[in-house]
Amino acid sequence: MASVRDAVKRVVEHVPQEETQEQKDQRFRNLYSTPPDFKEIAALDAEFATIVQGRDLDFKDPRAVMQLSKTLLKCDFGLALDLPDNRLCPPVCLELHRPHWHAWCLLTTNYILWLKDLLDSTTYDTPGRKLVGIDIGTGASCIYPMLGCTQRPWYFIASDIDDESLRWAQKNIEQNHLQTQIKLVRSKPGDPIIPIESAPATDDVAFVMTNPPFYKSAAEMDERAAAKSLPPLTACTGAPVEMVTDGGEVAFVGRILDQSLALRGRIQWYTAMLGFQSSVAALVLRLRHHDVGNYAVTEFVQGKKTKRWAVAWSFRGMRPCQSIARGVTTGSLKASLPAHTEVAVVDFPAFEAISRFASGVQGAVSSLETAHWEWDTQKLEGVLKVTEKVWTRAWRRQKQRRMDTGSETKDRRIKENLGFKIQINVNLDGVVVRCRWIEGHDESAFVSFTGYLKTTAKNVYSELETATESEAPAEK
Numbered sequence: 001m002a003s004v005r006d007a008v009k010r011v012v013e014h015v016p017q018e019e020t021q022e023q024k025d026q027r028f029r030n031l032y033s034t035p036p037d038f039k040e041i042a043a044l045d046a047e048f049a050t051i052v053q054g055r056d057l058d059f060k061d062p063r064a065v066m067q068l069s070k071t072l073l074k075c076d077f078g079l080a081l082d083l084p085d086n087r088l089c090p091p092v093c094l095e096l097h098r099p100h101w102h103a104w105c106l107l108t109t110n111y112i113l114w115l116k117d118l119l120d121s122t123t124y125d126t127p128g129r130k131l132v133g134i135d136i137g138t139g140a141s142c143i144y145p146m147l148g149c150t151q152r153p154w155y156f157i158a159s160d161i162d163d164e165s166l167r168w169a170q171k172n173i174e175q176n177h178l179q180t181q182i183k184l185v186r187s188k189p190g191d192p193i194i195p196i197e198s199a200p201a202t203d204d205v206a207f208v209m210t211n212p213p214f215y216k217s218a219a220e221m222d223e224r225a226a227a228k229s230l231p232p233l234t235a236c237t238g239a240p241v242e243m244v245t246d247g248g249e250v251a252f253v254g255r256i257l258d259q260s261l262a263l264r265g266r267i268q269w270y271t272a273m274l275g276f277q278s279s280v281a282a283l284v285l286r287l288r289h290h291d292v293g294n295y296a297v298t299e300f301v302q303g304k305k306t307k308r309w310a311v312a313w314s315f316r317g318m319r320p321c322q323s324i325a326r327g328v329t330t331g332s333l334k335a336s337l338p339a340h341t342e343v344a345v346v347d348f349p350a351f352e353a354i355s356r357f358a359s360g361v362q363g364a365v366s367s368l369e370t371a372h373w374e375w376d377t378q379k380l381e382g383v384l385k386v387t388e389k390v391w392t393r394a395w396r397r398q399k400q401r402r403m404d405t406g407s408e409t410k411d412r413r414i415k416e417n418l419g420f421k422i423q424i425n426v427n428l429d430g431v432v433v434r435c436r437w438i439e440g441h442d443e444s445a446f447v448s449f450t451g452y453l454k455t456t457a458k459n460v461y462s463e464l465e466t467a468t469e470s471e472a473p474a475e476k
């Protein structure tokens with residue numbers, strides 16, 4: 001793990017040109033896995049030195065909180081940020097539990113990290129491609145587009161209804177030379193909430209994101225603060241336009257959901273951060289009501305108490321990996337989680353003939369009528385794409401019938417793209433065959449495929465056992 005000093009050095013001396021996207025992602029992922037040393041940062045940043053006392057920072061002082069955010073953004077992301085005193089400061093410091101400094105991290109970066117993993121796990125392409133995203137309610141900091149553009153070759157349409165915030169956002173974009181990557185849009189409260197008309201019609205929009213105003217009213221904000229319910233108010237509390245919206249965050253994200261029902265696959269992922277756990281369940285209910293089964297729920301933990309949640313949904317078929325789709329430990333949210341996308345199909349005790357086992361499994365799958373099947377003999381994993389349940393007996397029977405009656409060409413059933421990844425993991429305890437649901441809307445297809453895979457793997461294994469027995473020299 002690199003220290004903050006290293007991070008500063010990297011930014012100041014410019015991150016080496018040869019840094020791969022993977023290394024870059026790793027660097028950002030690890031940034032706050034250990035606590036920053038304020039004394040060390042103070043030695044590197046004169047402005048920070050003026051507000052820190054030794055290794056202590058007064059988190060109740062808005063000036064200190066603002067400066068910490070600015071310093072970390074400068075040191076770790078190479079971003080120069082200017083913010084007015086009367087607008088929300090990116091929540092880098094909502095709460096610090098002094099004995100638990102290691103838990104401290106930039107909350108805003110968590111959303112970007114999750115988004116990257118969501119997008120990377122829902123494409124057949126190599127991660128790191130150019131993408132267009134929309135940030136709704138970008139605020140004076142324009143923080144999400146800034147962080148996104150620093151980490152990936154992303155382009156943003158960033159909206160807000162607040163002129164003051166938009167003025168500062170423009171200033172921040174310009175002083176970071178991001179005018180070609182971030183386009184600001186002024187929305188009016190009654191406008192469609194997703195400014196899709198600002199995205200070039202030819203562009204594939206990869207995601208919508210938002211950190212919405214959480215509260216229904218100023219009174220609710222005060223009540224929650226008084227009851228010490230989440231999220232906590234801090235020195236960074238923003239202006240009413242930033243914190244309060246009619247109907248609260250559920251209504252705000254609900255508007256995105258309503259518009260998404262019309263836009264559907266025009267945008268791959270609709271996502272939102274949430275301040276209250278109850279909002280997750282409410283929004284998932286609405287998604288299910290509209291038969292949107294491809295969704296993800298996660299929680300972002302900061303310190304011991306502070307949590308945020310995020311939901312994402314898609315009308316396209318690519319399914320996120322399990323840790324992204326079901327990234328929640330809160331027991332009460334279990335009922336709100338989407339279907340599993342990864343399972344351990346079958347396991348065997350350790351045995352030697354792994355490559356024969358793998359080639360047996362790969363041979364069986366390659367005999368299916370697949371649209372695509374590629375097996376990596378080094379990694380012992382392969383990706384399979386089909387448009388029908390070609391592994392089932394029912395499919396074989398139907399195919400035979402169609403051939404017998406010559407009706408092959410008249411088959412008008414709607415076909416669905418299905419994608420599965422098969423992995424053979426070998427460890428000291430044994431061999432595990434896993435399956436990941438990559439693409440498709442039909443959960444029963446995934447369940448059925450894992451059943452086929454289990455039977456296939458067991459058959460291959462028992463054939464190997466029989467062969468090994470017959471190859472063994474007879475005892476004298």
Ligand SMILES: C[S@@+](CC[C@H](N)C(=O)[O-])C[C@H]1O[C@@H](n2cnc3c(N)ncnc32)[C@H](O)[C@@H]1O
Nearest residue numbers: 090137138139160161162187211212213241242
């Ligand atoms: C909680 S702040 C988030 C600011 C910034 N994205 C961040 O995370 O620090 C919510 C933002 O949404 C903006 N907003 C409220 N209603 C909006 C709407 N209908 N369309 C676009 N932005 C809106 C507010 O002006 C405010 O800047």
